[in-house]
Amino acid sequence: MLVLLPVAFAAYWVVASDAQLLALSQLPAQVIPSVASLAPWQRLVGGVVMAVPLGLLLVGVWHAQRCFARFAQGQVFTAEATARLRRFAGWVAAAALGALLAGVVASVVLTWNNPPGQRHLAIGIGSDHVFTLFFAGLVWLMAAVIGEGQALAEENQGFV
Incomplete structure (x- = not known):
């Protein structure tokens, strides 16, 4: 997956229509004049x-x-896992x-x-950005709970 996604992403940018690529940047297809298309350097x-x-x-996925x-090795409450x-x-x-930037x-x-005056700067915050930030925060909290479990496990080992 770590190799396949970048390859698929690059292939998409090569074969996708101008309208599809513009949509990724929150731009309508009409921002490119009908007689023009994206230059190869713009796609790159x-x-x-x-x-x-x-x-x-x-x-992040690698981590x-x-x-x-x-x-999977049974090392749940460890400092490295946390x-x-x-x-x-x-x-x-x-x-x-x-992704926002x-x-x-x-x-x-x-x-x-x-042409000058027809260039665009689009700023868009979508629900996918908000959800991804929420998910990251949730995982961070889960790591904190595992860290507390790690501290308790170490404390219990000290008593045995």
Whole structure:
């Protein structure tokens, strides 16, 4: 998955229509004149900009995989598992914030070739961004609960 998603993402930016790419940046299809289309450099730069949040999310997923590998080994209440879960939450939150910024930058890149006065700067906060931040916060709280469990487990080992 960590390799397949970036490959699929890159392929999408190569084959997607201009209207589909504009929609990713909260722009209507009409912002590009009907006689024009996105230049290859716009697709490349737009794709790189929009790939940053995906990269941040994939780093988080890697930490989650390492955390769940510890869980599978029965190492639930450990400092490393807690730290990995917190890192996952942090990277997911960074990806959500990065997606907000990437959309803004991509809107400028995708309309750069428009005549002056017809370029756009689109700022959009969607429910997906809010939900992702909420999810990251929830996972962070779960990591805190596991951390408390770790402290109790260490305290109990001290009594035995």
